[in-house]
Amino acid sequence: QKEVEQNSGPLSVPEGAIASLNCTYSDRVSQSFFWYRQYSGKSPELIMSIYSNGDKEDGRFTAQLNKASQYVSLLIRDSQPSDSATYLCAVNRNTGFQKLVFGTGTRLLVSP
Amino acid sequence: GAVVSQHPSWVICKSGTSVKIECRSLDFQATTMFWYRQFPKQSLMLMATSNEGSKATYEQGVEKDKFLINHASLTLSTLTVTSAHPEDSSFYICSARGLYGYEQYFGPGTRLTVT
Numbered sequence: 001q002k003e004v005e006q007n008s009g010p011l012s013v014p015e016g017a018i019a020s021l022n023c024t025y026s027d028r029v030s031q032s033f034f035w036y037r038q039y040s041g042k043s044p045e046l047i048m049s050i051y052s053n054g055d056k057e058d059g060r061f062t063a064q065l066n067k068a069s070q071y072v073s074l075l076i077r078d079s080q081p082s083d084s085a086t087y088l089c090a091v092n093r094n095t096g097f098q099k100l101v102f103g104t105g106t107r108l109l110v111s112p
Numbered sequence: 113g114a115v116v117s118q119h120p121s122w123v124i125c126k127s128g129t130s131v132k133i134e135c136r137s138l139d140f141q142a143t144t145m146f147w148y149r150q151f152p153k154q155s156l157m158l159m160a161t162s163n164e165g166s167k168a169t170y171e172q173g174v175e176k177d178k179f180l181i182n183h184a185s186l187t188l189s190t191l192t193v194t195s196a197h198p199e200d201s202s203f204y205i206c207s208a209r210g211l212y213g214y215e216q217y218f219g220p221g222t223r224l225t226v227t
Binding site for chain 2: 031032034036041042043044045046049088090092098099100102103104105
């Protein structure tokens with residue numbers, strides 16, 4: 001079992017729809033969770049961080065965390081073609097140097 | 113805020129030469145910096161973690177004598193690829209974590225091509 005699992009996609013949604021990206025993790029003691037966006041050929045960009053169970057909203061983005069189910073998701077409302085990218089879920093190991101463990105990413109395609 | 117720069121953005125070098133990549137946190141102090149490598153259409157691979165003033169911690173399978181990391185200050189870390197070979201051609205990305213919080217902020221990356 002991978003430590004952080006994501007569906008590789010592609011997830012295709014029409015412009016204006018809600019895109020729902022999911023991630024599960026195996027380490028129960030993980031405390032910090034992050035979503036990064038990576039455009040092709042570019043480095044990852046931090047979109048959201050979430051530490052507590054529940055929802056966290058920032059503009060069109062909502063991160064949801066359920067530690068009991070070891071599940072974190074990212075909702076993108078009013079999806080735009082510019083949102084087309086790979087979305088990486090990352091989990092913080094609360095040991096040592098606080099390394100992030102990344103999922104392999106979900107590719108999102110938003111069609112006009 | 114939380115801007116990380118890398119220099120150079122791309123570099124081409126001949127096999128057997130060494131290349132140095134700089135990573136700087138521009139508007140915050142980075143206690144910990146991380147170096148990643150990413151091959152086309154593959155996931156990020158963590159190479160090493162460095163704390164200011166300490167020796168870097170390398171991930172399993174990463175040759176520390178080939179990938180020299182120096183974290184000289186709270187705003188600068190360098191990665192030197194020594195005796196580069198074509199198989200070292202990749203996208204090298206650094207990230208930095210500040211004094212507070214657990215977020216990592218990534219630099220724009222350095223594309224290395226070894227001919």
